[in-house]
Amino acid sequence: MLQRAYAGLIAAAVISAFLASCSATPKTGIAHGEELFQNCKPCHGEAGHGNLELRTPAIAGLPDWYIIEQVTKFKGDLRGANPDDMEGHRMRPLARTLYHPGDIENVAAYVSKMPSQWMPPTFTKGDTAAGSVTFNGVCITCHMADGKGNKDLHSPPIAQQSDWYLVAQLNKFHRGWRGYSPEDVYGGQMRAMALTLADSTAMHNVIAYVKTLPH
C-alpha cells in the first residue's frame, strides 16, 4: 500500500513538473536580456566591466545600438573572423548563440542599462600632449570632444573604455581585421582613421589622451 502511495506521489510530481514547464511563458524584453547576459558573465564579468586577462572590453552601459551593431558584425564575420584575431575568435561564437529573433536586441537592452564604469588607465607610456593634437584634429569629428561618441555617425563612446582594449582595436582596424569589408561601412570609416596613425606610439599617445577626458 505504502509503495503504491509513493509511486502515485512520484507520478504526480513528474506530471506537474511537466505541466509547469509547458505553461511557463518564455521571458521577453529586458528580462530575457538579463537571462542571456548570464552567458556573457564568464568573460565580460559579473558587472560587465571586462577583464584584462581574457582581453574582454567593458560592455556595461555601452549604447544598445552599438552593441547590436557589433554583435551582428561578429555574427556575420565582419569582425573577429581573421585567422589571427584571437580575441575575436572568442567573441564571435558567442554572437552566434544569439540566434532567436530578438535575442541580440534584448541582451543589448539589458547590457546598455547596466551601470557603466570608467576604466582607469593601465598604460604609463603615452604622450598626452601629442595625443591631444591627434584627437582634437581627427577623432573629435566622430567620437566628440568628450569621447562619448555619436549615434548618428555610429561612433561609440570610448572615453570610459579600458586603454589596452582601445589600443588593441586601433591595431585591428590598422591591420584590416576590423572594418575591412565593403559591407562594413562604418567600420571602414574607422579603419581609414586608424590608418592615419603612423605607428604604435601614435596609438598609445591618442589613447593616453582619451584617458584624460573628464568622466
Added chain:
Amino acid sequence: MLEHYLPRASSFAGDIDQLVWIIAWIVGVWFVVVEVMFFWLMFRFRKKPGVPARYITGKEKHLKNWINIPHNIILVLDVLLIVAAIRVWVLIKQTMPPADHTVKVMAQQWAWTFTDPGPDGKIDTPDDVRTTDEMHVEVNKTYHFVLESMDVAHSFFIPAFRLKQDADPGRAYTGWFKPTKTGTFDISCAEICGIAHGVMGAKLVVETTQEHTAWMQAHAADAATADAGASAPTDSTTAQPASQ
C-alpha cells in the same frame, strides 16, 4: 542505410560504416537472443502452486553448457570484431597514402583555422590561403592534414568523412583523407572545450578542380588586399600594459 542519413564523402567512410554495422549486428543479435531467453525463462519457471523451487548448483554438464556454448561463440565473435577493427585501423590510421596536398588545421577556442599551402605547395609561405571556419578541398585528391590545438583539447570531426581526431595542445597530429563527393559538409568540435564548444562549427566545401582553382584565385586576391594592413605596428592586440 547509414549513408541515407549521413552521406559518405571520403574514401574510407564505407569501411567505417561497415565496421559499425558488424558491431551493431553482432551485439544486436546477442542482445535480442539474451533478452528473449531471459524473459522466456522467467515466464517458463514462474511461481506455480504446488511446485517447490529447486536449488541448482549448475555443475552438471548439460547445465554448464548454457554458459560454455555462448561463451565460446562470443570469444570467436570477439576475435572477428578485433580483426575487422584492426583492419580498418591499419587502413586509416597506420597507413598514409602519398599526399596530393597537405593542409594545416588549427583548433582554438572557438574557431578552426585552415591553411592551404597555395600554389607553391608549402605551408607558412606568403602565398598560403588561410581561412577561418571554412575549409575548401578538391574532390578525389588525397590530403594530409597537420592538426594542432592552440589552447585546450579539441577534436576535429567531419561526420561525412567518418573522420574524428582529437587535438591536444603541444602536439602535431598527422592524418589523411580523400574526399570522394562534392558538396558542403559539416565540421564540428567533438571534445568539450569551453563555453562556446557547441558552436565551434565550420564548413567543409568539397569542390571540383575548376571550382577549387577559382576559389583559390579569389582568395589569393583577398590575401593581397588584406596585406595592405600588414604594415601595422607590431606590438599587437596582446600589448601587455605592464611592459608599457
